[in-house]
Amino acid sequence: MTRQSFLRGRAITSFLKMLRAVFLRNLETAFPRHMAWSHALASRARNAAFIFAVFFLLSGTAFAQQPSFDIQVASGAPVLTMPFDLKVIVHNPQGERVSLDLPASTTDTFVIARAQEVSQKDGNPLDQNFLLKILPLNVGPVSIKLFWKLNTPSGSTEIQSPPFILNVADKPLKTLKIYDIASPMKAWPLLWPWILGALIIALIIWAYLKRKKDVLIGPSILTVDARPAHVIAQEEIEKLRSAKLFEEARYKEFYFELSEILKRYFERRFPMPATKMTTVELYRHLKQSEIDPQTLSRFKNLFDRADLVKFAKVSPEKNWDSLDIEGALYLVQITKPKEPLPSQGQGVPR
Secondary structure, eight states: OOHHHHHHHHHHHHHHHHHHHHHHHHHHHHOGGGHHHHHHHHHHHHHHHHHHHHHHHHTHHHHSOOOEEEEEEEESOOBTTBOEEEEEEEEOTTOOEEEEOHHHHOOSSEEEEEEEEEOOSSSOTTOEEEEEEEEEOSSEEEEEOOEEEEEETTEEEEEEOOOEEEEEBSSOGGGOOOOOOOOOOOOOOOOHHHHHHHHHHHHHHHHHHHHHHHHHHHHHHHOOOOSOHHHHHHHHHHHHHHTTTTTTTOHHHHHHHHHHHHHHHHHHHSSSOGGGOOHHHHHHHHHTTTOOHHHHHHHHHHHHHHHHHHHSOOOOOTTHHHHHHHHHHHHHHHHSOOOOOOOTTSOOOO
16 A cells, blocks of 8 residues: 555545534434434444445555556667667656566567666656667567566555567568579589499409418418427417517517417317407316316416506516516416326336
8 A cells, every 4th residue: 555545545534524524413403303313324324434435545556557668679670589678668656666577577589688777867757767688589570578566665566568569580681682593503423333343443453462362371371380289388488588578668569479379379278269268268268177276376367467468558567577477387387288107018217
């Protein structure tokens, strides 16, 4: 309830009291015998006047004059996704202040990027000036409906300004250019027959070179070393020791070659494709052979260290080369075929 409504209610109540007093005085003078009836009539009139005064007092705010709005584009033309300024002047004869309700005012057709109240030098001091930064999100007619909060002594009230229609363009008119129709492009000649022919020729050359290489190196591949597997492995391990790969910090090459030597030995010694197995698969197959658990443990330790250097890029310690060379020789020595014992018929020479 505003102060003006309160004062209006008090004035109406005082006026009704004065009318009641004049009415009773006139009744007493004109009808002295009917004072009871006049008092009853005056009581009913008083009650009706009281109800009317209360209704008028409570509805004073509703009958009060609402703020009016003057909305206009301040700068720029409405263009899609390009912000422009919208100026709003709020005329409020009652002097109450309004504030913009941003969440309620923003829709899917436009966004209020900024809203601020600006001071004015001229004009009605009761007016409020707002500058809004609008970002259009739709092309064509866009209805700007703004919601405001009217702050009064009794609380805040939600009000709405009249819809403001904007015509949003897709692009600025100055940037629109009309271009002539481009001349037809020349079609490229068919290239796939030439590409297919080049691939066929390359395939023929590759097959010829591979066949020639197989013929040249065939005898050397078919050459089989007839020596025992442990003799070949011991010789290859000694060659690796003398190659000094570990001293030259070529750790990955050293362990790659050492693990391949042992895999080739196990492939010759036992019926298994050891060179195509991982460490886990090879360990699982060796467990099924006659190798004792202690030897299997030394094998697993050696291959685990080799995998750490080859795949995990772990820098080995200084004594790993000699430790693993001797371990490889031990594995070959302990797993080589046992020499047959002399038969009972043969005597031992003295």
